[in-house]
Amino acid sequence: MEPFVLQKVENGCELFYIKSWMNQNAGLTAGFTSRLGGVSKSEFGSLNCGLHVNDIHEDVVRNREKLAEALRVGLDQCTYAEQVHGNEVQIITREHAGAGIDSRERAIQSKDAFITNEPGLFLHALFADCVPLLFYDPVQNAIGLAHAGWKGTVLQIAKKTVEAMSLHYGTAADDVLAAIGPSIRDCCYEVDEHVISRIRQSMDELQIRNEQEDGGSPIYADKGNGKYNLSLQQMNRQIMIKAGILPSRIEMSSLCTSCRTDLFFSHRKEGGKTGRMAAWIGLYE
Incomplete structure (x- = not known):
């Protein structure tokens, strides 16, 4: 069953919620935006949440306001970052509230992961295939x-x-619920030998096999001519398992951003000129 459930909110935003988590804890909100229900135009239509893609600034801020409204929080309770495809983790505290909501300069800089145990803070990150x-x-x-x-x-x-969650909050990995959201899937994600060599290196380091023992699809498939179809979803799932998260506690979306440009922005499918979805998670006060 698809863990990310689409719902149209009263203000028009169409959002994918992790319903199973939210049913377990009414104080939690978590999910992923679609491209639907915002105010942006043309290739950014319509719920573009990215300030860095040359959309009209005021439209993006309004889209972020609409998302906050849909979550029943103030925009000044949200955080956004300048992501750099790294692996540094930022601990989010009250002092970060409102970071980057209307300005790239005031965003959390050069971070790609965010953790908190403080209610009233709502973490956001931006995506268009990742x-x-x-x-x-x-x-x-x-x-x-x-x-x-x-x-x-x-x-x-x-x-x-x-x-980082274990170090700072005492999290036990086998207590963690994890979700892998909508993203470009192996059906559409072709990569070259350079990328696969890095994937193999990480797999070797963690002792991850390409063929999944639980019958899942392989991490990559050789297409010949130095090209491969790559499943970043399966790779991240295996990394989560190696980190100690129980397989039964990992939810994985079946939605492909490249296949479903009616629902999502896709950097690869749309030639780089497109908007960004936001993933979010937060605990209500």
Whole structure:
């Protein structure tokens, strides 16, 4: 069953919620935006949440306001970052509230993963094919969010996020619920030998096999001529398992951003000129 459930909110935003988590804890909100229900025009139509794609600034801020309204929070409770395809984790505290909501200069700089245990803070990260990774520790009431393109994946950002939650909040990995959100899937994600060599290096380091023992699809498939279809979803799932998260606690979306440009922005499918979705997670006060 698809863990990210589409729902149209009263203000018009169409959002994918992780309903199973939210049903377990009414104080939690977590999910992923679609491209629908905003005010942006043309290739950014319509719920573009990215300030860095040359959309009209005021339209993007209004879209972020609409998302906050849909979540029933103030925009000044939200955080946004300048992501760099790295694996550094930022601890989010009250002092970060409102970071980057209307300005790239005031965003959290050069970070791709975010953790907090403070209610009233709502973490956001931006995507247009890369993989959203969401983490929820119901025991310590801590949350995490990470942005994993292929570079962040081979840098094991999923493992780094779990380790940071353990260090700072006492999270036990086998208590963690994890979700892998809508992103470009292996059906559409073709990469070259350079990328696969980095993937293999990370797999060797973590002792991850290409063929999945539980019958899941392989991490990559050789197409010949130095080209491969790559599943960043399966790779991140295996990294989560190696970090100690139980396989039964990992939800994985079946939605491909490249296949479904009616619902999502896709950097690859749309030739680089497109908007950004936002993944979010937060605990209500």
